[in-house]
Amino acid sequence: MLIVSFALIGIIAAAAASLLMPKTYTATSSLFVSTQNVDTSAELQQGSAFALARVQSYVGLARKPQVLDPVIEDLGLNMSAQELAKNVQASTSRNTVLIDITATDSSPEMAADIANGVVASLIASVADLERPTNGLPSPVRLTSVDAAQPPSSAASPNTALNLMLGFLYGLAAGLIVAVLRHVLDRHVRTEADLRRSTNLPLLGGITETQVPRNSPSPAVLSGSGTDSFRRLRTNLEFAALGRQMRSLVITSSQSGEGKSTVALNLALSIAHSGQKVLLVDADLRLPSVANATGLEGSVGLTTVLIGRITLTEATQPWGSAGLSVLTSGPLPPNPTELLGSQAMEELVQKLETDYDVIIFDAPPVLPVADAAILTRHTDGVLLVVGATRVSQHNLSNSVEQLTLAKANVVGVVLNRIPRSGPDANTAYRSEYGAASLQPMDNDGAPASPVAEAEAAILRESRRGPSPEHAARRGTS
Template structure:
């Protein structure tokens, strides 16, 4: 994955990452405060020879003490040294074990005695006592065996032990920083794991994992759309209206090479906004000056008539069964050249009815008399209606509800369309968040300069309207669009 992908994952899960980071900081702080502070004191001893002979003697003596220094370091931890030190401090020798360490660096004759204790004074006292005890023990051990003469080496205190001003442990800053780092790493790891396990489509990046179909546009989530779903109910210069204008424009470019004028709008599952998108897309195309036929082919759960407030008991099924002519069933809506064919009565065999030759001829007839035909079809996965209809139209627009459909379901839908050799014109993302990594935002210029032209066009279109819808055969596209 690219860096931008990781950043997007972190932005999606930033609350979890921050929560775990804070949890790590709090846990580290609590742990640090629960630890009793310990203090470290140190004394340093210098090892030298007693002789002061020639240069050769000094070099020989230096080699001797360097060979001995590691032995003295080990001797510092023996009972011979610790017992006298413990006795001088009035403590049991077991208490000193684990509190005292001795060390000497390479090529050095300085021995460091380090002691730790919960008391700064006691730590200094222990280090000093062990150092003095080591001096006495080494002096005794290095004396000649005959008991006469002095030790050839001499240990001297060069750095006396002093009570430390601050505790050596715990390291509050380090512990808290480690706690925050561990929390951050854990939160980031869980965010990445969640991204792997989460198969919901949330944005265009997720969409690209299963299809290379172009994205015709995105529709941001709008709480007012539930009460005011129609494009005519939204502000004309608002984001929602601009979204459908962009989809309309992109769809025209995607559909420019097709001989068929019919476009099918469907989705993978119910609730992804296909019906409202089909309606608003038809309205947007009609507002662009084209004559549009909107067909509600969702015979199982028709919604177009309900949204537009039209008669829905007589419509598509009525025409397919030959009970009425198509021209009698089309209902004009709005001020533009938009005509709606509602679903009609629910039949017992919707799939078979939509796959008949009558349905194919109905679409061809609409294409002859309208600039655009937009068909609202059922979802692809629950029923086969949309796949059947996809064979009669020039292209398919697939709605994808953000966070409402999973990648496997979307892949199944695309495979179903591929099996019937449907031409997927593109995908429209719906319910996109207004904030966050998958947010959908528009920046556009004001369209106030185009309003006089739009009003003039709408007035001409209104003058051509009659009080009732004209017969289908009498509907003709406007001259400028016919010229196109």
């Protein structure tokens, strides 16, 4: 797209320049150099050699003030000889005695008059300069052989040539910018970029979806989008093989990578597998679960931690799959201290006895230390990586911070993979395609978008992988 855009810009710029450039016309007149007063063939041969030797001198003389001043006077031009010389060119072909005088002007008639005037003035000047001192006629004769005529079309601007040059220059600029973008860009765009930053296992890929404009809330994916989270759920089970994985923190390097969307859809997918799941909004700075699910956000995690209400009173059911949600509650002035408190550790232990899986939607790693503090009380961390949203450097820093916090990072999820274009991952685009987003509600009605999404997940969970998927899984 960069190359095509720059090429189009070059063509448009060339077209605009061609329209704005003033038109100029070019007229050409020719004259022939010969010798006169020749009687024998030997004298004719010597005269021809003499004329050929003098041609280059006459070409240079054509742009001198001695030749141009009479032209200015005869035509009434308001310019000097030096200025007129810029619009007059004299040339000759090799081994010929023909001289071409070319004049350029904004008027086609004036261009022809200047060319013819220069020829006449040059003939007179040569006759005067080459006249012998004994009063005999000049041995050299200049004869006009092709008088200039007013041109019918402008010589400049050459629109076709300008468009071609604009296209070539734009194409070259686009290629340079595209190469520089590829060389200098350090954003994570593909799995290869991900591997340059971390060796953590890649547990899944989520194709970019169409989020409604001005709507920051995450949404439930329906249709083929549920397949990506079903695969992610299965890969998490393999990643946790041989060790307990009851509580899982979902976080990202920075905001805008889609961690809340992944947390909500993953919790819903696990709930549809028959497990008792609780989604906890542990982002006590910019919570989003309450808005995404349409649940009450005035009570939640913070009110439970300070003992204002019980866990049972703060937990709210959502949807028809048995998913429970604990929103963030009122925002505290000290979120980091609250998440690292003894009350938070005791709450996590209680949740692990009441639920099969607890999903924590945590703040990003780089801006604040909340996620790293929260990992002290949980079994694992799933790091969401937004394709084209985070740089390789920031991703490496996030992994390093989680490692220093001794967090059990089970893997990464490459989220928001472009559906098309040079950064699209064709494997994930076919395996992890996401359908359009559906709004969320809490009525549990079978005809609602949420119920449709849940039903799609449930059907695919019970049906199992298709033969094509099984074949691909066996191949990999």
